[in-house]
Amino acid sequence: MTDDRHLVETATSRTELLRGHFLHAVRETVRLPDGGSAVREFILHPGAVMMIALLDDGRVVLERQYRHAVGQVMVEFPAGKLDPGEAVQTCAERELREETGYVAREWARAGRLHPCIGYSNEFIDVWFARGLSLGERRLDDGEFLDVISATPAELLAWCRDGRITDAKTLTGALWLQNVLSAAWKLDWQAQSGQP
Amino acid sequence: MTDDRHLVETATSRTELLRGHFLHAVRETVRLPDGGSAVREFILHPGAVMMIALLDDGRVVLERQYRHAVGQVMVEFPAGKLDPGEAVQTCAERELREETGYVAREWARAGRLHPCIGYSNEFIDVWFARGLSLGERRLDDGEFLDVISATPAELLAWCRDGRITDAKTLTGALWLQNVLSAAWKLDWQAQSGQP
Numbered sequence: 538m539t540d541d542r543h544l545v546e547t548a549t550s551r552t553e554l555l556r557g558h559f560l561h562a563v564r565e566t567v568r569l570p571d572g573g574s575a576v577r578e579f580i581l582h583p584g585a586v587m588m589i590a591l592l593d594d595g596r597v598v599l600e601r602q603y604r605h606a607v608g609q610v611m612v613e614f615p616a617g618k619l620d621p622g623e624a625v626q627t628c629a630e631r632e633l634r635e636e637t638g639y640v641a642r643e644w645a646r647a648g649r650l651h652p653c654i655g656y657s658n659e660f661i662d663v664w665f666a667r668g669l670s671l672g673e674r675r676l677d678d679g680e681f682l683d684v685i686s687a688t689p690a691e692l693l694a695w696c697r698d699g700r701i702t703d704a705k706t707l708t709g710a711l712w713l714q715n716v717l718s719a720a721w722k723l724d725w726q727a728q729s730g731q732p
Numbered sequence: 733m734t735d736d737r738h739l740v741e742t743a744t745s746r747t748e749l750l751r752g753h754f755l756h757a758v759r760e761t762v763r764l765p766d767g768g769s770a771v772r773e774f775i776l777h778p779g780a781v782m783m784i785a786l787l788d789d790g791r792v793v794l795e796r797q798y799r800h801a802v803g804q805v806m807v808e809f810p811a812g813k814l815d816p817g818e819a820v821q822t823c824a825e826r827e828l829r830e831e832t833g834y835v836a837r838e839w840a841r842a843g844r845l846h847p848c849i850g851y852s853n854e855f856i857d858v859w860f861a862r863g864l865s866l867g868e869r870r871l872d873d874g875e876f877l878d879v880i881s882a883t884p885a886e887l888l889a890w891c892r893d894g895r896i897t898d899a900k901t902l903t904g905a906l907w908l909q910n911v912l913s914a915a916w917k918l919d920w921q922a923q924s925g926q927p
Contacts, residue, residue, distance in 0.1 A: 541805045544798040544876050555750045555757060560773045560851060562755055567800055575874040578755045579801035580775070580851065603739040604849040605762055606774035610736045611849055648892070652899045653848040654799040654806055656755060656775065660897070679770040681739050696906065697843070697916050702855070704847045704899040711891065711906040721892050 543570050546577070554578060582659035586629045587616040589647070589709050590639055590666040592686060597713065598637055598669070599692070599706075602682040612685075612701050614709045616661065626729050629664045635675050637684045642668025645723035647716075650708045661705050663712060665723055689713055738765050741772070749773060777854035781824045782811040784842070784904050785834055785861040787881060792908065793832055793864070794887070794901075797877040807880075807896050809904045811856065821924050824859045830870050832879045837863025840918035842911075845903045856900050858907060860918055884908055 546567040555562040561581045569575055590598040597614075604611045617632030619625065626644060633639050647663040676682070687695070695701040696710045715721035741762040750757040756776045764770055785793040792809075799806045812827030814820065821839060828834050842858040871877070882890070890896040891905045910916035 541796075541798065544796065544805050544878065546798055546800050548800070554752055554755070557749055557757070557759060557773045558771050560749070560757055560775075562750060562752070562757065564752060565800065569874055570798075570876050573874065576753050577800040578752045580755075601736075601739065603736065603741055603765075604846075605741050605743070605760065605772040606851055606853050607846050607849050607855075608853075610739050611846075613849075648894050649897050650899045650902055651799075651802050651806075651897045653852065653854070654802050654808075654898050656801055657848065657851075658801050658803075659848070660802075661899075679764055679768065681765050683739065693910075693915075697910070699843050702844050702846045703849050704845045704856075704903050707845055707903040707906055708899050711902055711909070714906070714909070715888075715892070720888075 545570060546575070549574070578656065580653075580657040580659070582657055583621070584619045584659065585616055585661045586619065586625055586632060587614050587661050587663050587705050587709060588629050588633045588666055589614055589663065589713055590633060590637070590641060590669055592669055596686040596688055597692060598639060599685050599687055600636065600682045601685055611703050612695060613703045613706045616705060624729070625662045626664070629662070629666070630728060630730075633666060634672065635677075636682065638672050638674035639666070639669045640672055640728070641666030642728060643725045644728055645725045647712050647723065650705060652704055663709060665712075665716065667725070689717055740765060741770070744769070773851065775848075775852040775854070777852055778816070779814045779854065780811055780856045781814065781820055781827060782809050782856050782858050782900050782904060783824050783828045783861055784809055784858065784908055785828060785832070785836060785864055787864055791881040791883055792887060793834060794880050794882055795831065795877045796880055806898050807890060808898045808901045811900060819924070820857045821859070824857070824861070825923060825925075828861060829867065830872070831877065833867050833869035834861070834864045835867055835923070836861030837865075837923055838920045839923055840920045842907050842918065845900060847899055858904060860907075860911065862920070884912055
């Protein structure tokens with residue numbers, strides 16, 4: 538798997554396609570492995586973090602939020618975008634507090650996912666949190682969401698029956714199932730406590 | 733969970749933002765639950781299908797493909813976009829055959845995922861396939877990929893250690909793990925055999 542020259546493309550030029558209020562898209566011309574050329578278009582994204590927050594009674598913290606792009610209220614693990622220059626754990630602590638009100642005593646980085654490799658450079662870092670205490674949430678303007686909780690068994694049933702279709706949350710369910718069965722280990726650390 | 737009026741947004745206008753070679757983006761103005769207004773921008777996508785193809789020896793079919801948006805060779809379950817008007821199972825059979833060469837005797841629809849609910853309406857239907865026989869693959873122009881196989885244990889180890897970060901494939905691993913443990917049942921049907 539080390540020599541990937543027969544697969545790798547190399548960008549030869551980039552043009553900006555779109556700078557919206559939210560979306561930033563570029564087009565790149567690439568040299569293909571066979572020497573030909575092709576055009577790739579994709580979204581530039583700052584990256585994000587998702588939090589699997591474990592309550593002391595074994596339930597997990599979820600959100601219900603209307604997602605306009607898919608026209609549905611979605612059940613999701615809390616998540617949020619990195620601010621410029623922000624450390625990932627700091628972002629995780631901030632977004633969990635802002636969206637749900639919860640502060641966690643301990644954190645563990647699980648892994649990374651790429652939601653949309655066909656046309657976005659977005660990554661989402663997956664973190665677990667435990668030792669939760671409830672403070673006050675502080676939503677952004679124009680952000681409306683319900684905070685709910687579910688047992689892991691309920692969450693997995695919803696992944697099975699189609700009530701959960703958000704890919705980051707389905708990925709979180711894979712992590713949760715394997716962490717709870719002790720097949721996958723986490724390395725827990727104290728909160729960073731950055732503001 | 734039935735009354736979601738405090739969450740739902742309603743579009744009041746749409747403008748086209750971008751019609752690239754590949755990306756199609758729109759901006760919509762929405763009425764918020766509190767009567768305010770906001771702007772949402774997202775990608776319009778025709779939908780796609782992903783195939784979890786089970787070989788007779790218990791291994792699964794995977795691809796290694798360079799994904800320019802993330803600048804990496806990714807390990808993925810085979811997947812492809814719906815052609816206009818194409819039935820999802822027909823697309824699954826076509827894409828599996830074109831990308832990997834495999835034809836499957838039996839198919840089962842597992843569920844649906846949404847890769848990127850923040851800024852795309854894309855859905856990916858998840859299908860299992862078994863009873864595989866190898867024919868000839870036929871890649872699109874400018875498509876370069878390796879077909880590999882892995883045991884479910886290898887696949888799950890790669891999800892754990894970060895070798896697999898593609899969210900659709902991580903979601904497929906959740907399905908595979910629960911189907912193999914018999915926690916989640918599938919309803920197998922004969923191939924449609926559409927061309």
